[in-house]
Amino acid sequence: MLRSEREGFINEQRYIPAKALQRGPDLAAADMILNFNGRVKFNNDDVWYKTYEKGTSPLPQSFRPDLKLEAVDLADSNWMLTGMDHLHGCEHVVFVSLARCKYVTDWFIAQLVLHCPNLKYLDVSGCPEITDATMEMAYKFRHLQILNITDCQGIKQGEVFSVFLEDLLPELIIIGVDSLSKMELPLHEYEQQNSRFLNLGMSASIPEQIVGLRSETSEKSTVVNCKLNMSDSVELKVEPLKTESVC
Amino acid sequence: MLQAFARRAPSISVRARCLCTKPPTSPGPPEREYVQPSTEEKSALKILKDEFRPLFTGEAVGVEKAVPRRTDVLIIGGGLVGTAAAYFLKAHGEMFDVTIVERDYGYTRASTMLSCGGVRHQFTIPENVQMSMFTTEFLKHYKEHLTVLGQDPPHVDFHHQGYLFLAPENRAQLLLDCVKMQRAQGAKTVILSKAQLAEKYPWMNLDGIECASYGTEGEGWFDPWQLVHALKGKNIQLGVRYCQGEVVKFRYDSVPLYTSGGIAEKKRILGVDVDHPDGKRYGCDAAVIINSAGPWAGEVARMAGIGVDVFPELPVEPRKRYVYTVHCPDGPTLDCPFLIDTSGAYIRREGLGGNYICGASPSEEAEPSIANLDVDYEFYQEVVWPSIAHRVPAFNNSKLKCAWAGYYDYNTVDQNLIIGSHPEYRNFLFANGMSGHGVQQGLAIGRALFEYIYYSKYKTIDLSMFDFARFAERRPILEQAIV
Numbered sequence: 140m141l142r143s144e145r146e147g148f149i150n151e152q153r154y155i156p157a158k159a160l161q162r163g164p165d166l167a168a169a170d171m172i173l174n175f176n177g178r179v180k181f182n183n184d185d186v187w188y189k190t191y192e193k194g195t196s197p198l199p200q201s202f203r204p205d206l207k208l209e210a211v212d213l214a215d216s217n218w219m220l221t222g223m224d225h226l227h228g229c230e231h232v233v234f235v236s237l238a239r240c241k242y243v244t245d246w247f248i249a250q251l252v253l254h255c256p257n258l259k260y261l262d263v264s265g266c267p268e269i270t271d272a273t274m275e276m277a278y279k280f281r282h283l284q285i286l287n288i289t290d291c292q293g294i295k296q297g298e299v300f301s302v303f304l305e306d307l308l309p310e311l312i313i314i315g316v317d318s319l320s321k322m323e324l325p326l327h328e329y330e331q332q333n334s335r336f337l338n339l340g341m342s343a344s345i346p347e348q349i350v351g352l353r354s355e356t357s358e359k360s361t362v363v364n365c366k367l368n369m370s371d372s373v374e375l376k377v378e379p380l381k382t383e384s385v386c
Numbered sequence: 387m388l389q390a391f392a393r394r395a396p397s398i399s400v401r402a403r404c405l406c407t408k409p410p411t412s413p414g415p416p417e418r419e420y421v422q423p424s425t426e427e428k429s430a431l432k433i434l435k436d437e438f439r440p441l442f443t444g445e446a447v448g449v450e451k452a453v454p455r456r457t458d459v460l461i462i463g464g465g466l467v468g469t470a471a472a473y474f475l476k477a478h479g480e481m482f483d484v485t486i487v488e489r490d491y492g493y494t495r496a497s498t499m500l501s502c503g504g505v506r507h508q509f510t511i512p513e514n515v516q517m518s519m520f521t522t523e524f525l526k527h528y529k530e531h532l533t534v535l536g537q538d539p540p541h542v543d544f545h546h547q548g549y550l551f552l553a554p555e556n557r558a559q560l561l562l563d564c565v566k567m568q569r570a571q572g573a574k575t576v577i578l579s580k581a582q583l584a585e586k587y588p589w590m591n592l593d594g595i596e597c598a599s600y601g602t603e604g605e606g607w608f609d610p611w612q613l614v615h616a617l618k619g620k621n622i623q624l625g626v627r628y629c630q631g632e633v634v635k636f637r638y639d640s641v642p643l644y645t646s647g648g649i650a651e652k653k654r655i656l657g658v659d660v661d662h663p664d665g666k667r668y669g670c671d672a673a674v675i676i677n678s679a680g681p682w683a684g685e686v687a688r689m690a691g692i693g694v695d696v697f698p699e700l701p702v703e704p705r706k707r708y709v710y711t712v713h714c715p716d717g718p719t720l721d722c723p724f725l726i727d728t729s730g731a732y733i734r735r736e737g738l739g740g741n742y743i744c745g746a747s748p749s750e751e752a753e754p755s756i757a758n759l760d761v762d763y764e765f766y767q768e769v770v771w772p773s774i775a776h777r778v779p780a781f782n783n784s785k786l787k788c789a790w791a792g793y794y795d796y797n798t799v800d801q802n803l804i805i806g807s808h809p810e811y812r813n814f815l816f817a818n819g820m821s822g823h824g825v826q827q828g829l830a831i832g833r834a835l836f837e838y839i840y841y842s843k844y845k846t847i848d849l850s851m852f853d854f855a856r857f858a859e860r861r862p863i864l865e866q867a868i869v
Binding site: 142145220244245246249250252253268270272275276278296299300303304306307326327329330331334335336337339340 | 500502503526527529530541543544545546547574602603604609611709710711719720721736737738739740741743761787788789790
């Protein structure tokens with residue numbers, strides 16, 4: 140991607156507090172999203188709002204305290220990290236779709252955690268830069284019901300994270316993850332190989348008496364538990380949610 | 387005139403030595419062949435001979451010397467601070483000729499590679515908060531900064547978990563003031579009451595805890611090794627010269643200083659002598675020398691005469707710190723932050739297989755010896771494990787897996803950064819003494835050094851309070867939130 144093009148997007152998506160003060164955070168955010176070919180939905184009806192073909196915007200121009208932003212659809216857009224600032228103050232957002240956005244990274248999800256903690260549906264399918272850190276952060280959305288991570292090449296341990304997430308958030312359904320029995324290596328071996336921190340120390344020189352004091356721990360760690368749970372698998376039907384409201 | 391006299395002087399003393407009957411002195415270490423830097427004179431014949439030597443010896447034509455004879459900015463030490471300084475110097479001020487001298491490319495003892503890699507915004511001094519926030523900002527967009535020829539740099543694996551500082555009742559007010567200050571700087575830290583802590587972290591024992599401060603955005607940990615590699619790749623593309631060698635000597639120049647008490651001599655640093663692994667000693671002249679040698683910065687400063695001829699000395703020394711890897715099958719999983727206990731012990735999760743990384747700072751009296759990087763497991767038994775098992779009861783059933791040790795570049799006076807030029811040797815810059823926060827502040831320090839060299843003042847974060855002159859002026863700046 141050309142750097143000038145990217146910088147152009149960053150510039151256009153800058154958060155201007157004066158606009159948010161004038162029209163309210165929901166309408167200001169909706170305005171910016173519509174400028175970038177996104178769609179929004181409010182809490183008063185079931186209609187997805189999009190820019191008209193001639194370029195005008197369907198949104199009211201003045202502050203409307205009854206209109207709260209609820210759903211944001213930014214699939215296939217050029218949304219940048221500066222654009223996430225607009226969601227500051229939009230706590231009623233429950234649906235965010237960032238599918239196939241090429242610039243979306245884990246930092247976007249960190250901002251979402253900060254601004255929209257009531258999220259129920261998150262879609263980051265097809266984003267190449269999303270990594271396991273997104274799964275780590277997903278537990279912070281206490282009401283999350285559906286997480287869509289189909290085709291995310293950066294997520295290497297999606298299956299394992301799904302198990303932990305489902306423990307912490309019982310209502311959660313994760314779309315796009317295969318069953319855990321596909322993993323070739325047990326978890327602790329995979330991590331031993333791939334983590335630089337776990338390989339920094341020398342384990343051979345621990346004196347025997349210290350190891351002996353903690354010897355009640357058996358070698359069967361949580362890994363085995365994970366594998367046992369996976370007999371009833373997490374294979375799910377991949378059903379993209381349509382426009383029924385999720386609230 | 388003076389130089390001509392100096393050139394003839396050795397020949398006189400050689401003849402005089404032949405006439406003496408003194409027995410020869412015992413042979414010292416083998417003499418290294420000395421390669422002249424650019425300020426020493428070279429006769430025209432010698433220059434021609436050097437030009438045509440490759441033709442006669444069969445070497446490749448036009449081989450550059452391993453260590454350049456002259457450079458604009460010489461950076462001693464190739465850890466995170468040095469590499470970041472070189473990156474900012476070359477990326478924003480392209481005209482500089484930057485050379486990094488690093489004695490160990492494997493970085494076996496470098497503090498950067500042996501650190502836990504945490505980034506936190508929760509400091510007690512506003513400038514420290516701003517420096518960490520710059521590190522977070524850089525890491526947000528680091529792919530754009532450090533892409534080389536269209537290829538993505540390696541992932542730094544930033545885990546957005548946040549630091550949790552626990553405070554007992556007598557320090558609760560201090561914590562509240564600190565969080566207020568941090569929020570004023572733009573950091574997103576919040577105070578959690580005891581009830582909120584019990585709800586969010588049911589696996590924690592809240593005995594003696596009144597409240598805690600938690601960083602909600604931008605805090606976490608990452609892999610500094612990957613960051614240094616990414617920076618190094620970008621540096622090489624930008625044209626920074628990397629030299630392997632050890633700085634052994636500083637070379638000076640004297641200019642007469644006309645004072646009311648007579649003519650005094652003012653010394654000026656011209657450059658350094660570097661011992662290269664190929665057996666030669668290279669002289670390298672530099673306009674600006676940056677000391678980013680980490681824990682050994684005090685040694686380098688003493689070589690430059692700071693602490694020997696001019697006082698005060700640079701109060702930075704290496705201090706050994708241990709980090710232990712522990713396995714606990716029932717420990718906290720996804721919701722485990724970087725936990726800092728009231729006793730000073732810290733613990734964080736590493737991966738999902740039940741492994742954790744923990745450690746603590748020893749008290750002043752019990753500082754371990756810095757002779758080697760051997761680990762003391764008694765310290766874990768007596769200091770670290772009791773604190774952690776008290777705070778997180780699941781760790782009563784845990785097993786120590788392995789451990790490593792690294793050096794803090796410890797500032798013995800106030801455990802804070804020392805940056806800026808020396809009052810007498812104005813071209814010798816410090817970037818030392820971060821006492822455990824080098825990884826968080828390294829990028830900001832690199833940018834500050836670039837601004838100091840390019841603009842002669844700090845433009846973004848004002849670090850002039852961390853200058854070297856504060857030791858002579860008895861003005862220490864104490865940071866209370868060190869781990």
